[in-house]
Amino acid sequence: MSVSVLKEKTKQKTPASFPVRRMDYEFADMPKYWCNNEPTFTHYFTGLSTLFPEGESYFVRSVRALRGQIKENEQLDRDIGAFIGQEAMHSKEHHAFHLSAQQYGLDPESLEKITGTMLKAIEKTFPKKWNLLVTVGLEHYTAVLVVEMMKNVNELMTDETIRNLWLWHSVEETEHKAVAYDMYQYLYGQGLSAYIPRVAIFTFSIALITLMSNVYQVMLMSRDKQMLNLKSWVKFAGFTVQAYRKLVPQFFSYYRFNFHPNDTDESEIVAQTKIKIGLSPEQSTFIH
Template sequence: MDYNFENVPRYWCNNEPTFTHYFTGLSTLFPEGESYFVRSVRALRAKAKSNELLDREISAFIGQEAMHSKEHHAFHVSAQQHGLDPESLEKVTGIVLKSIEKVFSKKWNLLVTVGLEHYTAVLVVSMMQSVNELMTDSTIRNLWLWHSIEETEHKAVAFDLYEHLYGSGLSAYLPRITVFTLSLFLITGFSTIYQFILMKRDRQLLNFKSWRKFLGFMTTQYKVLTPKFFDYYRFDFHPNQTDEKDLVASTKIKIGLKNSKLLLS
């Protein structure tokens, strides 16, 4: 994909600074975050070479994540025109993730990826179902929908690699839920902090009307999303227990990918 972000308006989500800066803040996690995901999978890939299907899926996963990083970074570069400097937040994310990568074992780095891939998979379903309608700029909307499609298509790859290497028993389950809990705090904390930073840079931090609208939206969203996040704590959880094929198919049509065959289609 190759998007042109030159004419993206200042407030492209619900015409509100809070909405726009929340999703921009979330977006700034992707370039470095997805590079980290790729490194965590590559670090253990050699041990799964005997599973040809999984190895092919890993190749597709790596290719898709690399493209997501590229396009979201391009969006952040274009957003510099509004003086908000989202690139600086990318750099902070990179520093934090590289520090985590050094401290954690290969297994735990993979588990961060496994957990956050589930977190992302839950979010993108909501994005495809309804949240995209808040995005008034078609380029931004198509970026998020394209990203959502591909996240759904490879949502189980890191999980399958983990189970292939470490099994699905109690000794695999306990680290899985422990790291997921830490990862939830990490991504929630960073996305919130980044939103506040962007609001401050935009001189909208005290825009209480916009905050009220956003908090109402998030309250409604998390009533639906929280049980889906917590599905991960089930002992028998697997990402493919939910089926989004129809939603993905309709979303492809929506953004003009009706006849397009993506990497894992």
């Protein structure tokens, strides 16, 4: 047997480290205010959600643009394939959620289009390395947020289908949180020349996503004619202050020179969340 044939057989037997799950949620009966029964909470998370379809498509393009350079690392290549599969499903399901939300006249799909326009402009301006770094940084941002989602925030969601959407997404973000980072490290190393652009692009990315998510919340509140609902704004402000006291130190861990996404272990909360939403082996397809 030739060496090339042996390598190909070995590669075929190398599965990804995590599965791609085929989900198909139905959102038709969702209430108008499905998070804490409040417009501010609901519109914040809807605004955040509108970043995902175009954002995760951008993530997929950023890793695909450089994937050809990591083919020798078979495990990483398979994990990138699974990462692409998971992100594609997230885009699909969040888009379906936004279409269902049209029934309340809030048009969250229009915010997806704004996100897409902005990200395509960034993609054209940035070199491939920087586009990958936007993905790396925002994967860390998301990985921090989803732990809080699994631990606490999901309890505010009164609609079971929307809660399950966010929890399924949270599980998978935790599963693939290190893939883009490992790809960057494999391609560009761990020295100062890799560190400086990593933290610089992260600073840009976290500022952008914070700005966009807050602007989208305000736009949705305006469309819903709830801008002067001071009681709801006060409740959301209290929630935000409490949440960010916990989140900010974790976001900033990214600035450590020797940072790695797997420095933290979320296996226990992920296991609990899988049980909570009934994820079973039948819902998992491993990439081989």
